[in-house]
Amino acid sequence: MLEVSQLTSGYGSMQVLWDISLSVKENEIQVVLGANGAGKSTFLKVAIGLLPLWSGDLKMNGTNIAPLAVAERVKHGLGYMSEQGIFPDLSVEENLRLGSLRTKTKSVGDQIDNIYERFPELKERRKSLAGGLSGGQRKLVGIGRALISEPKILLMDEPSSGLSPRYVNEVIERLAELRGGITLVIAEQNISFLSIADTVSVIEGGKTRFTGSVSDFNNNDTLKEAFFGIE
Amino acid sequence: MPKLDDLDLTLETGSKGKKLISPAIAALVPIVAFAVGVHLYSNELLLTYMAIYIALAQGINIIYGFTGYLPFGYFGFFGVGAYASGLVMLDYNVPPVLAVIIGGVAGALVGAILLPLFRLRGAYFAIGTLAASEAIYTIISNPSLQSITNGPYGLNLAGFYSSGTAYGTAIALAALSILATSFVRSSKFGLTLKAIRDDSYSASMAGVNVPRQRFYAWLIAAAIAGMAGSVFGWSTSVFYPQAVFDPALSVLAIVFALFGGVGTIWGPTIGTVVLYAIYNAIGVSNPQYFQLIYGMVIVLLVLFAPRGLAGFWNYITTKITTVRAKND
Numbered sequence: 001m002l003e004v005s006q007l008t009s010g011y012g013s014m015q016v017l018w019d020i021s022l023s024v025k026e027n028e029i030q031v032v033l034g035a036n037g038a039g040k041s042t043f044l045k046v047a048i049g050l051l052p053l054w055s056g057d058l059k060m061n062g063t064n065i066a067p068l069a070v071a072e073r074v075k076h077g078l079g080y081m082s083e084q085g086i087f088p089d090l091s092v093e094e095n096l097r098l099g100s101l102r103t104k105t106k107s108v109g110d111q112i113d114n115i116y117e118r119f120p121e122l123k124e125r126r127k128s129l130a131g132g133l134s135g136g137q138r139k140l141v142g143i144g145r146a147l148i149s150e151p152k153i154l155l156m157d158e159p160s161s162g163l164s165p166r167y168v169n170e171v172i173e174r175l176a177e178l179r180g181g182i183t184l185v186i187a188e189q190n191i192s193f194l195s196i197a198d199t200v201s202v203i204e205g206g207k208t209r210f211t212g213s214v215s216d217f218n219n220n221d222t223l224k225e226a227f228f229g230i231e
Numbered sequence: 232m233p234k235l236d237d238l239d240l241t242l243e244t245g246s247k248g249k250k251l252i253s254p255a256i257a258a259l260v261p262i263v264a265f266a267v268g269v270h271l272y273s274n275e276l277l278l279t280y281m282a283i284y285i286a287l288a289q290g291i292n293i294i295y296g297f298t299g300y301l302p303f304g305y306f307g308f309f310g311v312g313a314y315a316s317g318l319v320m321l322d323y324n325v326p327p328v329l330a331v332i333i334g335g336v337a338g339a340l341v342g343a344i345l346l347p348l349f350r351l352r353g354a355y356f357a358i359g360t361l362a363a364s365e366a367i368y369t370i371i372s373n374p375s376l377q378s379i380t381n382g383p384y385g386l387n388l389a390g391f392y393s394s395g396t397a398y399g400t401a402i403a404l405a406a407l408s409i410l411a412t413s414f415v416r417s418s419k420f421g422l423t424l425k426a427i428r429d430d431s432y433s434a435s436m437a438g439v440n441v442p443r444q445r446f447y448a449w450l451i452a453a454a455i456a457g458m459a460g461s462v463f464g465w466s467t468s469v470f471y472p473q474a475v476f477d478p479a480l481s482v483l484a485i486v487f488a489l490f491g492g493v494g495t496i497w498g499p500t501i502g503t504v505v506l507y508a509i510y511n512a513i514g515v516s517n518p519q520y521f522q523l524i525y526g527m528v529i530v531l532l533v534l535f536a537p538r539g540l541a542g543f544w545n546y547i548t549t550k551i552t553t554v555r556a557k558n559d
Contacts, residue, residue, distance in 0.1 A: 048436070070436065080436055087429040090422075097419070098426055101438035149438070 001026045001183055002047075002153055007056035009046045015206070016042045020056070022201040022211045024153070029175070029184045031193045034203040040187035041083070043203065044155045047185075048080040049073050060153070074102055079151025083161045085142025088131025092122050095130050095141050099148030115144040119174070136167035140174060153183040160190040172196055194218075254413035257496050258406040261285065265402045275398050279466045281507050282401035283459045287484035288491070288499035289408035290455035293415055295485070296493030297424040298448050300349070303357040303481050305456055307345075307364025308338035310476035312457030313464035314371055317386040318379075320465075327391050328400055331461040338457020339450045341367070349445060361478065368476035385471035388464060397466040404462055405500075408455050412496050415448070424448055425494070483507075486525075490532055492541025501540055 007020040017039050024030045034040045045051040047058065049070040058066045065073050074080075086095055096115055100108045116123035119140045125133060130141050139159055146154050159175070160168045168190060175184065176196045186193055194200060200217045202210040210223050217223065265282060269275055287309065295301045315337030316330035325333065348359045374382040415421040423444045426434035435441050464470050483506075491502025506528070514521035536543035 050436075071438065074438060082433055082436065084430070084433065087426050087433065089429045090425055094422055094425070097422060098434075098437045098439075101419075101423070145437070 001028070001061060002185065003057065003059040004043075004047070005057040007043070007046065007058060008054045009042065009051055010054065011042075011051070015054070017046065017206045019207045020203065021208050024183060024185055024199070026152075027180055027183055028198045029179060029186065029196055030199045030201060031197040032185060032187045032201045032203060033189065033191065033194075034187070035189055038189075038203045039206040040189075040203055041157050042206075044080065044157050044185070044187050047155055048078060071102075074149065074151075077150075077152030079146045079149050079154040081142050081146040081154065081156045081159070083157045085159075086130040086138050086145070088129065090130060091127050092130055092133070092141055093126040095145050096122075096148055099145035102149050111148045115148060118147075118177070119144055134167065135163045136170045139163065139167070139171045143171075143174065147178075147182075151182065153185060156184065156186045158188060159186060160188060160193070168192060254410050254417070257413050258410045261409065261500060262402055262406050265398075265405070269398065275394055276466065277511055279398050279401045279462070281503065282398075282405040283463050283466075284484060284487060284507055285405040285500050285503045286401075286408040286455055286459045287480065288487040288503045289405075289412050290452040290459070291484045291488040292412055292493050292495075292499045293455070294448055294452035296488065296495075296499075297415055297421060297428060298445055299428040300445070300449075301357045301485065302360040302452075303478070303485075304360030304362070304364030305452075305484060306476055306478055306480040307360070307367050308341060308453045308456035309460035309463070309480055310364070310368060310371070310472070311341045312338045312460030313470060313475040314380060314386070314460075314472075315457070316461035317388055317464045317470075320388060320391050321386065327393070327396065327465050331400055331404070331458050331465065334461030334464075335454040335458035338460070339454040341457075342450050342453030343446075346446060346449070349442070349449070361481075364476065364478075364481075368472060371476070372472035380472075383472060385469065385474070386464065387469045389468045391465060392468045394466075397462065401462045401466065404455075404458050407458075409496060409500060411451055411455065412499075415451070416494075416496055420444065420447065483510075486529065488539075490528065490539055492539025492543075495539075495541040498539050498541035505540075 002024040004023070005021050008015065008017055010016040020039070020043050022030070022032070032040050032043065042051065046053050049068065053066045058064070060076060060078065063076070065076060065078070068076065087098065090098070093112065096112045097108055100111055116126070121137060122140055122144060125137070130138060133141065143159070159171050163171065169192070172192060172195060175186070178184065179196070186197070194214050194217070197214050199212065200210070200214050201208055202217070202223065210217065210220065261282070265278060268278055272278065287305070291302075291305060312334035316327075316334035319325040319333050320327060320330045345360070345363050348356060348363065351359045370376065371380045372383045376382055377384070415424065423434065423439040426437060426439055427441055427445060431441050460475055464475060467474070487503040487506050488499040489502070490506055491500065492498030509524065510521065513524065532539065
């Protein structure tokens, strides 16, 4: 579904990614693991088109999406949830309505109702400012907004960012409920997300150091110890 | 207890009927208030200026309250509108009401020309608009253009003056500006503007065409200021360039809008009515006290009600509702 091969990129003239190669299949959940500054967020920004691809291949369903602008990639079925994920000064409902700007298949009301069905706590607070919600609820708004745009692949940048462990678990549970209906690429440094992952890629120093199944990762003690200090 | 803009909330989620009724009420209130007000308070010109300032504050509300871009040079559109309408009245004998519309179009055209200013952000944008408006003032008041603009000697529209019609047009303009804000606040267009104000980067990711939406908001705000300047020139009859290209116009409109609360429908209107009334009650006879009171109002506003009267009201009502809910 998403094929990345020998991708290089950076900010201005500063190279940040040297050799990113990974592959994500349809309806798969892949966690892209890496420490702070490893290049995970930069990779997602290149994938969605916010940063230019310097060299390498970036294909979605066999189509080269590298020359496409952000809007075109979104039309192609690529979704993106930033670290913040929400517009804090807009209400929950306004945030969700923004997610429907690119879709024309259903009425906005139906789409929002679907999200409320999935995340009932958001319905109760639909008129509240998103910035006033708990950390976990904010992430649900961000996920809901991303889902309304009906992406085939959703790229998520650190959904655990700024959350206490309790809320992290809540977000993980909610993401697990999406399994089978969407392809997720989750850039994370929190290893708990492996519990819902089918595959994992490890980025370190702007290079892919590992890509494979979660069980292969779990069996690779050297890798775990080298990059995450897990014994 | 209802929040100040509860009417607006029904716009977003209510029935089609409510969608039409709420803006109609928002526009009808000032029409009725001004229509009755002129019988209770005889200074029609002052009320005309108040209506003009309501329009200007709503224009600031649209561009600043909904997109976050603060134009210190907003007075430039006001002056362009005053001159464009005045010149078509004098040179082509265009009826004043039509000239007001032409003034609005002229304001929007200048807004389109100044579009590159959006490459700037924050204080740079504010100062950039100020510089652009000063440049327009310098051109229009240039003695070498006397054959076209009458240079520094201004325009005399006394032959077109009609107090009742000018007053009615000012009220209609105030109502129109409130309707425009209602539309912006309740529409998908307004939603995209608010997203731009929050985070233009993420708004772009959500599918918002940031430059286009911002441009439309800018044009609406510029057209409102152009029409406001036209009505001002017409109702004042004789004006000089420095009167319609006065930075104080921008400052007052910004303060009125902020005092009432930007991003709301009622805030800028209430802010204008309260502060302009204070200005005329003491500002003319005792300007030293007026400056003191204005300064205090602004300090108190920043300290205790950064979202203006509307924000303060919403804060109080939310507190009361929370306490009641706890007691129940």
